[in-house]
Structures are given as C-alpha cells and as structure tokens.
Amino acid sequence: MFKISYFMEILPIIGSKVNVTFELTIVSTIFALLVGVVVAIISYYKVGGFYQLTRVYVSIMRGTPIVAQLYFFYYGLALYSAMIRNMTPLIAVSVVMSLNMGAFMSESIRGALLSVDEGQKEAAYSLGMTNFQLITRIIIPQAVRVALPPIFNDVINLIKTTSLAFMLGVPDIMGAAKIEGAKTFRYFEIYAAVMLIYWVIIFVLGILHKLLEKKCASMY
Amino acid sequence: MGTETPMVKVEHLYKEFDTETKVLKDINLTVNKNEVIAILGPSGTGKSTLLRCLNYLTVPTKGIIEIGGLRVDAEKHTKKEVIELRKHSSMVFQGYNLFKNKTALENVMEALIQVQKKPKAEAEKISLDLLKRVGMLERKDFYPSKLSGGQQQRVGIARALAVNPNVLLFDEPTSALDPELVGEVLNTIKSLAEEGTTMLLVTHEIGFAREVATRVLFMDGGRIAADGTPEEIIDHPENERVRQFLNFIKK
Numbered sequence: 001m002f003k004i005s006y007f008m009e010i011l012p013i014i015g016s017k018v019n020v021t022f023e024l025t026i027v028s029t030i031f032a033l034l035v036g037v038v039v040a041i042i043s044y045y046k047v048g049g050f051y052q053l054t055r056v057y058v059s060i061m062r063g064t065p066i067v068a069q070l071y072f073f074y075y076g077l078a079l080y081s082a083m084i085r086n087m088t089p090l091i092a093v094s095v096v097m098s099l100n101m102g103a104f105m106s107e108s109i110r111g112a113l114l115s116v117d118e119g120q121k122e123a124a125y126s127l128g129m130t131n132f133q134l135i136t137r138i139i140i141p142q143a144v145r146v147a148l149p150p151i152f153n154d155v156i157n158l159i160k161t162t163s164l165a166f167m168l169g170v171p172d173i174m175g176a177a178k179i180e181g182a183k184t185f186r187y188f189e190i191y192a193a194v195m196l197i198y199w200v201i202i203f204v205l206g207i208l209h210k211l212l213e214k215k216c217a218s219m220y
Numbered sequence: 221m222g223t224e225t226p227m228v229k230v231e232h233l234y235k236e237f238d239t240e241t242k243v244l245k246d247i248n249l250t251v252n253k254n255e256v257i258a259i260l261g262p263s264g265t266g267k268s269t270l271l272r273c274l275n276y277l278t279v280p281t282k283g284i285i286e287i288g289g290l291r292v293d294a295e296k297h298t299k300k301e302v303i304e305l306r307k308h309s310s311m312v313f314q315g316y317n318l319f320k321n322k323t324a325l326e327n328v329m330e331a332l333i334q335v336q337k338k339p340k341a342e343a344e345k346i347s348l349d350l351l352k353r354v355g356m357l358e359r360k361d362f363y364p365s366k367l368s369g370g371q372q373q374r375v376g377i378a379r380a381l382a383v384n385p386n387v388l389l390f391d392e393p394t395s396a397l398d399p400e401l402v403g404e405v406l407n408t409i410k411s412l413a414e415e416g417t418t419m420l421l422v423t424h425e426i427g428f429a430r431e432v433a434t435r436v437l438f439m440d441g442g443r444i445a446a447d448g449t450p451e452e453i454i455d456h457p458e459n460e461r462v463r464q465f466l467n468f469i470k471k
C-alpha cells in the first residue's frame with residue numbers, strides 16, 4: 001500500500017537534488033545556445049564545407065537516442081580520449097546534453113532566421129543599409145521573437161532529459177531515488193515522489209512558456 | 221520642366237540569369253529630373269528586373285547605371301559603390317516590405333538614422349512630415365501588422381521618400397491591393413508626381429499612367445519597344461505589340 005508518511009519523508013530527500021537537475025539544465029542550455037547559434041548561422045549562410053558538416057551533426061543528434069549518445073561518449077569515446085576519461089560524470093553529461101540540445105536549438109534558430117522574408121531584406125538594401133545593419137536591426141530582433149518560444153520548449157525537454165544523467169552516476173533526483181530504492185524497496189512511493197517533483201517543475205515552466213508565447217505573438 | 225538634368229542614365233544594360241534566360245537586352249535610357257516615367261508591358265518582359273538593376277537588388281550582367289552623377293559599371297562594381305548607388309534611389313515594392321518589428325514612424329526613420337546618420341530628433345521631424353503627407357500621421361505608432369495594405373503601402377512610400385532620393389522606383393505598387401484600396405495609393409503617387417518627384421513606375425494601371433506620366437515606356441522581350449508621351453503610346457499607339465497589349469489589358 002502507498003504509505004503517505006514514507007512518501008512525505010522521502011519527498012524532501014529526493015527534492016533536495018533538484019539543484020543538480022537545475023545546474024545541469026542551466027549549464028547545458030547556455031552551451032546548447034552557443035552551439036545552436038553557431039550551427040544556425042552556418043546553415044543560414046550555407047558556409048562552404050562547414051554546412052555539410054553541421055547537417056550531418058544535426059541529423060545524428062536528432063536521429064539517435066540520447067542514452068546511446070551518452071554511452072557512446074562516456075564509455076565509447078573515452079577509450080580513446082584521456083580528456084573524456086578524466087571528466088566527472090556531471091561534466092560528461094553536460095557536454096552530451098549541450099551537443100544534443102544544441103542541435104535541436106540550431107533548428108529553432110535557423111527556422112527563426114529564415115522566417116524573416118526576402119522582401120524586408122531587399123527593402124533594407126534598397127535604402128542603402130549594410131549587411132550588418134540588416135542583421136542587427138531587422139533580422140535578429142524578428143528572429144528572437146520567433147525562436148524564443150521553441151527554445152524555451154527545448155529547455156523544458158532538456159529538464160526531462162537530464163533524468164538520464166544518473167545512468168552515468170550523477171547524483172540527481174533519479175540518482176537519489178535509486179539509492180533510496182536500494183535501501184527500502186518502496187519504489188511506489190519513491191518514483192511517485194520523483195514524478196511529482198518533475199511534474200511541478202514542468203507544469204510551472206509550461207505556464208511560463210504559454211505566457212512567453214503570448215507575449216512574443218503580440219509584440220508587433 | 222525647362223532644365224533637362226539627367227537623374228538616371230542606363231547604358232547598354234544586359235541581364236542574363238543564365239545563358240538561357242536573357243532578360244534585359246541592351247537597355248538604354250535617360251531619365252531627367254521631374255520626369256514621371258510609366259513602364260508598361262506584358263509580364264515576364266523584364267520590367268521588374270530593369271528597376272531592380274537600377275539599385276543592384278539584381279546585379280546586371282553588364283552595362284552602366286548612373287544615378288545622381290554616380291556611375292557604376294556592372295563589370296567592375298564594388299560593394300561600396302553599390303551601397304552608394306542605393307543611397308541615390310529608393311524603391312516602393314509590390315508587397316510593401318515594411319520592417320515588421322518597427323512602427324510606421326520607425327520604418328520611415330530607419331534609413332535616416334542608420335544610413336544618413338541624422339540625429340534622432342531631425343529624423344523624427346522629417347518622418348512625421350512625410351507621414352502627414354501620405355495621410356498616415358494618425359497611425360504613426362502602428363505596427364505593419366495592424367495596417368491595411370493601402371496604409372502599409374503609403375508608409376512604404378513615405379519610407380522611400382525619406383531618403384530624399386534622386387529617383388523613386390515603383391514596382392507595381394498597387395498590384396497586391398484590394399481594389400477598394402488602390403485609389404488611396406494612386407492618389408498619393410499622383411500628388412508626388414504633381415510636386416515634380418522623379419519617378420519610374422511599373423504599373424498595369426493604364427488609365428493612371430496616362431494621367432500622371434510625362435513619358436511612357438513599353439517593354440517587350442527585354443527591350444524598350446516604344447518610348448514616347450502618354451498620348452503617343454497610349455492614345456495613338458503605332459507599335460503593333462503595344463496595340464495588342466493595350467487591347468488585352470482593357471478586357
């Protein structure tokens with residue numbers, strides 16, 4: 001039977017690990033954004049040579065499960081790289097999640113850049129504006145508005161994805177649950193607590209996402 | 221009219237998109253100050269391409285474009301020359317092409333501040349005057365998405381006027397508009413014509429061309445097939461192709 005008292009006891013223990021989840025999410029988001037912007041710009045301008053490379057990268061990252069990517073990186077590539085072997089699990093997971101999310105974000109950003117129509121660019125050129133002025137004054141302000149909601153959505157997905165980090169031994173929410181489970185075998189309460197914690201976080205962010213979407217849609 | 225100051229000179233202009241698509245074939249044209257030139261012709265004959273070559277939105281294959289004294293040779297043009305050339309003209313587009321993230325006023329101010337480096341207060345004053353002239357002052361703080369097509373196009377005209385161009389280029393400025401909105405835009409263009417603004421106007425509005433143009437060009441197959449006064453070209457066309465075209469349009 002579901003034991004409320006045990007559930008209440010375990011909830012704060014597992015909940016105290018959200019900081020690991022947030023840490024992973026924030027660090028990965030920052031690097032994913034960097035990767036995403038660079039890849040998106042290469043794709044947008046079809047930069048010779050690099051363009052094909054980024055297409056392959058995006059395709060692999062989006063076309064394979066992240067668990068496989070984590071294992072490939074941490075157990076596979078590590079065989080040939082001392083740098084990877086010396087990484088803490090937290091850093092290794094951050095690297096993989098950044099690369100994975102970067103691929104998704106690059107597509108959101110690329111789509112946003114492409115959403116600025118040719119006509120506005122021609123108008124800018126026809127007035128004697130430079131490429132730099134066009135990009136900073138017209139394209140980026142419009143692209144940000146288009147890209148923000150899907151990127152925020154990518155971040156929400158990232159939070160759920162970080163729950164895989166425990167597989168490499170990162171002591172996050174799932175890691176704490178595993179440890180508690182090994183002690184008491186009360187998986188029912190333990191994973192109910194895990195789900196409740198994620199659900200609350202995602203629920204709150206989901207509301208923020210709606211607000212952000214509304215704000216972006218009504219900006220102009 | 222009186223003085224004949226050439227504002228635009230086009231010499232031996234060619235445009236080929238590829239060896240199969242030769243769109244402009246040896247275009248020669250001089251536009252004097254205060255001239256209002258209507259360009260007529262069937263679609264696909266290179267009218268848009270000609271206008272777009274004037275500001276290098278389409279890069280000509282060869283030939284010389286001179287606007288306001290600045291000569292650019294297609295075969296050896298530089299990026300810098302192109303930007304300079306563009307500062308001498310401005311364009312009104314079929315699809316308005318207003319900057320969506322800027323209000324009507326900001327659209328008009330943009331080039332004054334960014335390109336001409338005018339102080340903000342001065343740019344704003346010029347822009348407000350222009351918005352008033354096109355009857356859009358009340359909507360100065362509206363974003364394009366909140367304006368009708370006709371209103372957007374009038375802002376587009378104000379934006380093009382703001383840079384005080386040597387020549388104003390119109391590419392079918394009313395073709396995308398609902399019929400009931402065409403009038404307000406044509407009236408705006410007409411008032412510019414009356415004030416002596418030098419203009420090149422691609423249009424299918426024959427009646428309007430007849431009324432406001434000081435000169436009419438008929439383009440056919442990438443060449444200027446007829447060039448004359450509105451009376452000559454529209455009322456008493458001698459060229460068989462012009463007659464066919466006018467008959468076709470009237471239907």
Ligand SMILES: Nc1ncnc2c1ncn2[C@@H]1O[C@H](COP(=O)(O)OP(=O)(O)O)[C@@H](O)[C@H]1O
Nearest residue numbers: 237241243261262263264265266267268269270
């Ligand atoms: N970017 C382009 N690439 C290839 N062909 C083009 C391009 N732009 C225009 N053309 C071709 O050039 C010809 C003239 O086009 P255009 O100048 O738009 O004619 P008009 O404005 O008189 O209708 C058309 O056959 C069109 O298909």
Ligand SMILES: [Mg+2]
Nearest residue numbers: 267268269392
């Ligand atoms: Mg055209």
